Amino acid sequence: MSCDKVDASLLQEYLESTIDPLEKIFIGNHLKICKECRRELSELKLLLYDLDDKSNYIIEYPPELETMRDDIIDSFLGKRKSPSKRIIEMQVETIKTTGKFIEFLPGSKQAPKVLKQASKGLKKGVKKLIAK
Structure with missing residues (x-):
């Protein structure tokens, strides 16, 4: 211009x-x-x-992509696990990653206290689900 x-x-x-x-x-x-x-x-x-x-x-995905994804997740986790346990483990990892991200945000000094409280409750719930 x-x-x-x-x-x-x-x-x-x-x-x-x-x-x-x-x-x-x-x-x-x-x-x-x-x-x-x-x-x-x-x-x-x-x-x-x-x-x-x-x-x-619009992207068309090959039909075998879902199978490949499951195989990669299984190899990463080391063994075949039930879908609900895999989902729970992924959510736990997401929460951990979120905690690391929050450290860089303003007011992050308050975040570890809140995350610790939330993770305690989450750990108890996960242990109950995995024990089933």
């Missing part, structure tokens, strides 16, 4: 209707006289349309 009066981000905001009302009036009037900005806005509209078109993102 070679127009010096309007920034490309303003055109993007104008297209997405997230622009301030005063800037919207300015851009609207500018588009009436600037051919380059109208062309840029048209290109942005086409790009947005292409990105919103979900048919571009």
